Amino acid sequence: MPAELRRLNRTFTIRQLCLEFKVTPRALRFYEDKGLLAPGRDGMNRVYSYKDRARLQLILQGKRVGLSLGEIGEILDLYDVEDGNAQQNAKSLVKFRERIVALEVQREDINGAIEELHKACARLEKHLAETRPDLLPRAEAYDKMLRERLDGVGAKH
Numbered sequence: 001m002p003a004e005l006r007r008l009n010r011t012f013t014i015r016q017l018c019l020e021f022k023v024t025p026r027a028l029r030f031y032e033d034k035g036l037l038a039p040g041r042d043g044m045n046r047v048y049s050y051k052d053r054a055r056l057q058l059i060l061q062g063k064r065v066g067l068s069l070g071e072i073g074e075i076l077d078l079y080d081v082e083d084g085n086a087q088q089n090a091k092s093l094v095k096f097r098e099r100i101v102a103l104e105v106q107r108e109d110i111n112g113a114i115e116e117l118h119k120a121c122a123r124l125e126k127h128l129a130e131t132r133p134d135l136l137p138r139a140e141a142y143d144k145m146l147r148e149r150l151d152g153v154g155a156k157h
Contacts, residue, residue, distance in 0.1 A: 011040075012048040021060055031059055034069055036076060055079065066103065071095050
């Protein structure tokens with residue numbers, strides 16, 4: 001049997017997919033309940049096909065870039081259309097471009113909020129320096145502690 005056919009006929013257990021994609025069985029069942037995955041059954045056990053594995057990969061990629069499950073479903077619904085994935089690719093392109101615009105707007109909003117907070121901090125520090133300079137070192141220590149905590153959280157992911 002050619003390698004391509006062996007690959008297409010390969011099946012996966014829920015445990016294998018959970019380990020490979022670092023998801024929980026509950027997440028896989030959730031995607032199944034939403035109609036995004038449709039594993040076969042071997043008695044009481046779910047059996048995932050190569051196609052299910054590919055769909056899971058697309059689901060997780062879509063979630064990672066912020067697509068809704070509905071949007072992901074729209075893309076996945078075009079998976080079986082016999083056109084060399086052209087419709088699926090076209091739908092994906094539209095959704096991805098929409099998401100890029102939304103993220104760019106969000107980035108502008110975040111940059112504006114950061115700028116406003118920097119200005120507010122500068123005003124507050126100036127006011128404290130004039131009225132209660134004894135409180136400033138604690139504010140700096142608190143800022144340092146927060147940054148260390150955020151760096152520690154970021155390092156874990």
